[in-house]
Amino acid sequence: MQTIPDTAALAAEAGSTGRFGHELEEVVVERLEEVAEGVRRLTLRTLDGSEFARWEPGAHIDLVLPDHVRQYSLCSPLADRSRLQVSVLHTRDSRGGSRYVHQGLAEGDVIRINGPRNNFPFVDSRKYLFIAGGIGITPILPMIEAAEAAGREWRLAYGGRSRASMAFADELVERYGDRILLFPEDEVGRIDLEGLLALPRAKMLVYACGPEPLLRVIEDYCMGWPPGVLHTERFVAASLDAGASSEPFEVELTQTGTTVTVTPDQTVLEAVEAQGVRVLSSCRGGICGTCETRVVSGEVEHRDAILSEDEKQFGDSMMVCVSRAAAGCPKLVLDL
């Protein structure tokens, strides 16, 4: 059995972020399975056999791996709280997280997790259209389960490079028949978004998860749909609008009692870390929520894919890995 190096310091640092604190929990990797080409499913259990906390469709957990914290959507059956499952794609440009899961992790290992947390909440509706690209299928699985249990009308359009790379495709078709529209690209081309989204449909929500180019096209199609219809989860933060602020500004850290300057080529996170202040972070790209920090004062230009428009307007927190002071705001005061 391999035990991951002690991460208590991470927990302590995370706890120092006030209401955005996190608690780490040790779990055992009970099972590792290849569920598609390059996709490995992890089944996790508590050390004492107790149940995990209740979670909702769209939730994810952080896996605390050596030198990495990575977020993965939960894709286990909602009703079975004796285990948590996540599925991890082995990405070529992995910064270490997926490579470790595929090459370094073994059944019986004890690792630490944080969460579940939910940045992709599932809203009740009469009808749903789910769209998944590649490993983006994972948060959609519990949503399908919830929609089915509630007797809602739904369909899934699921695309991938090839059938062999599309995790859970066969079992979805076997279970739900023609409500599953599969688009293996090497057989039928890309997902038919024109057919699915060209015309707005009444009382239908669209939930989409997948690569950034897919989500951008879906967003374009849904521009003319009523507000609030489209819900997306990204692997990378949305690209910035032209003209986004890149001026230097100051950040005052209330807990540390120092002020640092953030230069145009630095993130707040990098500037703060350069002063020896540790902040729990993971994706460093505005998509996981790990670095969420309370804003005491100052106006923020939000660049993340986590906060809702209302939360951005409210302005009491920010993702310090990507977000900055708004143009004309010389100083942010942060609870760090």
Ligand code: FES
């Ligand atoms: S580290 Fe993931 S949002 Fe900042």
